[in-house]
Amino acid sequence: MINSIRPTLFITLLAVLLAACLPQAPIYIYITPTPEPGTPVPTVEVTEAVTAATVTVTNHTPTPTPTSSLSPTPGSPTPTVLGAVLAPGYTLPPTTTPRATATPSATSTPTTGPSATPRGPTATPLPGLDPNLIGIQLDPTLNQDDWNLAMQDIRRLEVKWLKVQVAWEMLQPNGPDEISEDFRRLEIYLETASNDGLSILVSVAKAPPWARDTQTEDGPPRDPNALAAFISLMLREFGPAVDAVEVWNEPNLEREWQGRPINGGEYMALFRPAYEAVRQYSADIAIITAGLAPTGDNPGSVDDRAYLQQMYNAGLANYKDVAVGIHPYGWGNPPDARCCDFDPEPGWDDDPHFFFLDNLEDYRQIMVNNGHADARLWATEFGWATWADLPGSAPEPWMDYVNECQQGDYIIQAFEIGQERDYIGPMILWNLNFGVLGNLVENGDERAAYSLIIPRGIRERAAYWMLYDAIKTDIPQLESYAVCPGSGGG
Numbered sequence: 001m002i003n004s005i006r007p008t009l010f011i012t013l014l015a016v017l018l019a020a021c022l023p024q025a026p027i028y029i030y031i032t033p034t035p036e037p038g039t040p041v042p043t044v045e046v047t048e049a050v051t052a053a054t055v056t057v058t059n060h061t062p063t064p065t066p067t068s069s070l071s072p073t074p075g076s077p078t079p080t081v082l083g084a085v086l087a088p089g090y091t092l093p094p095t096t097t098p099r100a101t102a103t104p105s106a107t108s109t110p111t112t113g114p115s116a117t118p119r120g121p122t123a124t125p126l127p128g129l130d131p132n133l134i135g136i137q138l139d140p141t142l143n144q145d146d147w148n149l150a151m152q153d154i155r156r157l158e159v160k161w162l163k164v165q166v167a168w169e170m171l172q173p174n175g176p177d178e179i180s181e182d183f184r185r186l187e188i189y190l191e192t193a194s195n196d197g198l199s200i201l202v203s204v205a206k207a208p209p210w211a212r213d214t215q216t217e218d219g220p221p222r223d224p225n226a227l228a229a230f231i232s233l234m235l236r237e238f239g240p241a242v243d244a245v246e247v248w249n250e251p252n253l254e255r256e257w258q259g260r261p262i263n264g265g266e267y268m269a270l271f272r273p274a275y276e277a278v279r280q281y282s283a284d285i286a287i288i289t290a291g292l293a294p295t296g297d298n299p300g301s302v303d304d305r306a307y308l309q310q311m312y313n314a315g316l317a318n319y320k321d322v323a324v325g326i327h328p329y330g331w332g333n334p335p336d337a338r339c340c341d342f343d344p345e346p347g348w349d350d351d352p353h354f355f356f357l358d359n360l361e362d363y364r365q366i367m368v369n370n371g372h373a374d375a376r377l378w379a380t381e382f383g384w385a386t387w388a389d390l391p392g393s394a395p396e397p398w399m400d401y402v403n404e405c406q407q408g409d410y411i412i413q414a415f416e417i418g419q420e421r422d423y424i425g426p427m428i429l430w431n432l433n434f435g436v437l438g439n440l441v442e443n444g445d446e447r448a449a450y451s452l453i454i455p456r457g458i459r460e461r462a463a464y465w466m467l468y469d470a471i472k473t474d475i476p477q478l479e480s481y482a483v484c485p486g487s488g489g490g
Contacts, residue, residue, distance in 0.1 A: 128473040129415050135161025135201065135428040136452075137381065139437065140186055141170075147189055150433055153453065153460070155196060157468055162193055163201040163380065163428045165249060168230055169208040169218075176211075176229060179237065187238050194241040201288075201428065202238075203246035203380065204231060204274075205256065212259055219258035220248070220270050228273035235281040244286035244426075246325055246380050247274045250293040252307040254300040262302050264310025275319065289316065291325035291380040294353040304353070305362055312370040320374065323425055324367060327381040328359035332401030335414040356382065356414055364423055379418065379427040384410045385449035389456075390435075395446045405484035408463030412470050429467075 136159055138150050154162060164186070171183040190200050204227070211221035221227050227247075235242060251257045251267045260266050271289065278287050289311065292304035308324070316324075330337075331354045339352040352358035363377055387394035388404040402410065411429060418424040434440055435451030436458055448454070452464040462484045 127412070127416050127470055129412070129467075129470045130419055131158050131471050132160045133419055133424075133426050134159040134415060134467075134471070135163055135199075135426055137163040137165070137428055137431045138433065139431070140164045140166075140189055151193060151196070153432060153464075154198070157464070158471055159467075160199050161201055161244075161426050161428060162198045163203060163246075164190070165203045165205060166234070167206045168204060168211075168227070169206045171234075172208050172230060174208075174210070176226065179233075183237070187241075190238055190241040194243075199243040200241055201244040201246060201286075201380070201426075202234075202242055203249050203291075204234070205249040205290075214259040216258045217255045219256070220251070220260055222259070224270045224273045227270060228277040231274055231277040232281065235278065235285075242285060244288060244378075245274075245278050246288040246290060246378075247271050248290035250327065251290050252292050252295065252302045252304050262307075264307045264312075264316075265314040267307075268311055268314035268316065275322070286323060286378075287319075287321070288323045288325045288378045288380060291327040291378075293327060294329055294359050296351065296353060305366060308363065308366050309370075312366070312372070317370045317372040323376045323378045324363065324372075325380045326359060326363050326377050328356045328363075328379055329382055330354070330356035330359075330384060330410065330414070332398040335410050335417055357417065360417070360421070360424070367423075373423075376423055376425040378425040381428060381430040382414060383430045383450045385446065387449050389461075390441055390448065390454065392444055395444045395449070399446070399449050404462050407461065408466035408484065411463050412466050415467075415470070 136154060136157070138154065140147075142150065166186070171180055171186065172178045173180065190202075194200055206218045207221040207227065209215055211223070211226045212219055213222050231245065248267070248270065249256055251270075252262060254262060257266075267290065275287055278285055292307055293301065294304055295301045297303045297306070316322075333349065333355050335356040337355055337357065339355050339358050340350060352362060360377065360379075367373060367375060367377075384402050384407045385396075385399050386402045386404055386407045387399045388402075388407075394400050415427060418427045429452075431447070431450050431452075433451055433453040434445075435448040435454035437448075440448040441455055452461050452467075453459075454461060466484075
């Protein structure tokens with residue numbers, strides 16, 4: 001048969017066969033599943049919502065290719081939720097995550113990070129994490145299409161908890177009796193998310209100007225009962241969509257507590273009527289104290305450990321049915337590392353505030369010391385930042401300590417650590433999609449470094465799929481693990 005084939009055709013076939021036998025360079029693939037065909041996604045139009053919501057719901061299959069920049073709903077503010085706050089030695093600018101006042105020396109190697117041996121990717125299978133103790137934070141100032149896309153990303157993960165920060169100033173900008181269009185929009189978003197099976201944690205913060213004595217940055221109302229009244233209204237309107245309420249956000253920071261002295265006793269004066277408002281509505285809704293920023297005593301901040309003790313001095317232990325909020329960020333340190341066992345670059349390993357595990361254990365000890373051992377810690381924010389695969393220089397040098405694979409591995413290990421401890425409740429990862437909000441990446445905004453969704457397409461970071469596989473252990477590991485060989489994908 002071969003003799004009957006033309007010589008040129010034979011040579012061509014031979015070349016193809018030889019090429020197939022040569023070693024090939026690996027092709028790294030990121031898999032971005034599209035929605036199942038025919039899956040209905042609600043589209044909600046809000047009209048005349050100041051007094052009542054007129055809702056039109058239609059079903060459609062969303063376009064599977066999102067744009068690379070999400071736009072807040074017209075008239076809504078740009079996202080204002082902030083992430084990690086740094087430990088002693090850092091200043092607190094008014095509009096973004098604090099910048100370091102001291103950076104690693106120029107002779108250091110940032111990508112090495114602390115000299116503790118990180119867990120790093122392993123060849124062992126990913127753990128079977130309990131999705132009922134896992135959540136993710138999403139900024140709610142999105143238009144309907146962008147909210148639908150974000151909800152698809154969350155539903156795919158099959159985590160139980162969704163956290164949103166409720167900016168009181170946005171929902172009631174003009175007075176205590178107002179139900180704004182943004183109020184109704186958020187109500188509809190949360191109700192649809194709850195109907196999808198998600199448990200909703202709302203973190204209420206940022207008093208509106210009419211309730212404050214100063215308009216500088218953010219802060220509590222002059223009258224704590226005003227917050228209680230807003231919470232009561234919110235619960236009456238949002239109804240069963242709310243499963244947990246976090247009372248305020250990082251009150252040990254001046255930028256979140258302008259207008260009042262920064263101490264735990266002042267916070268408890270705000271907490272008490274808010275607690276009563278929730279309990280009058282429901283005996284079952286979880287109530288969490290404000291997650292404190294892991295920071296020391298600096299201009300603009302109070303050490304979170306000392307602040308928590310002040311809260312106990314003001315009666316926190318009397319509340320037996322509440323959880324204690326915590327924001328246990330780890331910066332460039334692995335989640336199982338503890339402070340000060342080694343000597344890396346100056347400023348990144350000299351204080352327990354920089355360490356996830358130290359943050360957990362220090363809080364727990366304070367709770368035990370104050371007779372509150374039966375309460376649980378809820379990590380209402382945590383995560384690891386990396387500037388890998390983002391344009392330009394990292395906003396902070398420590399963001400080069402963690403690459404994309406380590407980001408995912410640290411997140412998974414942190415969930416493991418939390419789920420091994422019976423005093424840790426749900427843990428909320430910060431954040432899903434700040435990497436595609438507005439121009440945060442182009443502007444070098446640190447919030448984008450924590451995001452599981454980044455531009456260029458849009459694509460999910462490896463951490464997203466690591467979390468997916470750590471929950472869904474009964475399915476084959478995704479081919480996207482080609483980007484992180486041996487990262488648990490097996």
